[in-house]
Amino acid sequence: MQRLKCTLQYDGSGFSGFQIQPGKRTVQGILENALLKMHKGEPVRIHPSGRTDTGVHAKGQTIHFDSPYSISLYNWKQALNTLLPHDVYVKQVETVPDTFHARYDVVEKEYRYYVYHKEEPDVFKRNYSYFFPYALDLTAMQAACRYLEGTHDFTTFSSAKATTRGSKQRTLYQVSCEKSRSEIEFIFRGSGFLYNMVRIIVGVLLDIGQGRRKPADIDVLLSKRDRRAVGETVPSQGLYLWRVTY
């Protein structure tokens, strides 16, 4: 048996999320189906760095799986990409020690969120960013980002439905937002993320950009540890799992 690590990208538009579900088209389902074909009907279970929701994209998701085959890494990549549909692409295949785990060994994750900030929507962006036509104070949003960086209990900024056990303390190494042309790019790098955390934070940053809250409110919201203290989760199609570091 050899453990293999794959880095892949996928367009989330056509998937009911990552995790396998009967009767639904999921990234895991598509990947395990490709591996099933390669392994002559023998099921191969894959393990991702974490799940992504319906509509969420990946520029750099990581998975691992075990295989009895000893074929070259180049051939692994070719074989998988030949069997996969055009909305999933394996960028890299590496061999890793048997002790490697795509989820437990994560050191840092990076997510990005894209807002299409213009008066009118663009049909070509509809599945790839969140259309937001209202005025925004980017400087206030950038000031708010500073309050989010560092180690905090992010209970306020995670789904109340989350089944996460244990600590909701996470460390964010970078929180930033920059506008170029009509697109606002949010970057989040952290030790780990709670369920819906990025999408809830972006919603609060947009509230701040609209003057509904002040940047310093972030501290108050963090200390409340209550999801009900903040507004809506922004839509999934603006979110990208950008990179996973081990």
Place this chain on the structure above:
Amino acid sequence: MQRLKCTLQYDGSGFSGFQIQPGKRTVQGILENALLKMHKGEPVRIHPSGRTDTGVHAKGQTIHFDSPYSISLYNWKQALNTLLPHDVYVKQVETVPDTFHARYDVVEKEYRYYVYHKEEPDVFKRNYSYFFPYALDLTAMQAACRYLEGTHDFTTFSSAKATTRGSKQRTLYQVSCEKSRSEIEFIFRGSGFLYNMVRIIVGVLLDIGQGRRKPADIDVLLSKRDRRAVGETVPSQGLYLWRVTY
């Protein structure tokens, strides 16, 4: 009755082309269905500047239709966009004289074609550009563009299946290609275009970029007036109807 002109964009990925066809999702079908709802079940026929094929996109397609309603242009735009799905968007509605015709009154059309020029594909580009991983001599391609500009008989560069009657002489005001990052943008501005003309020309320009032909071969190919003298039509997903001028 009032004649209305609409400028619209659509993502061609989800359509079986522009022209209405029974049982198929087409841009015309979607638009006429929206107008049918607005006109309480009374059919309204729309007329485009020209059809687009399956998978071809529009940044600025133009249509006209007649309506007995006298509502504001703002309300027309709102009403249509409310009734249309998210992959079609009406950018502008204008009133025009009864003599205006979206097809016959065209003075100039602009098409653009996008090639994603990198070693590896990008899942987010798959429906919006043509993935081409081979080396290209852009200077040779640009030299070839010069031979295409002007007034020529473009029989060689139009589908043999075309039912175009009359002259195949057209004037191209601009033919250009530029690379920025990993994307090659081809711009074609002309008095009119024959069926598949842009996609056949791009195929020949890519042949020239690969050194299979020389820029000056364009003159020879034009004079042959034979579709069989040139290669494959490039895929539809890289093509955009960019602008129609009246």
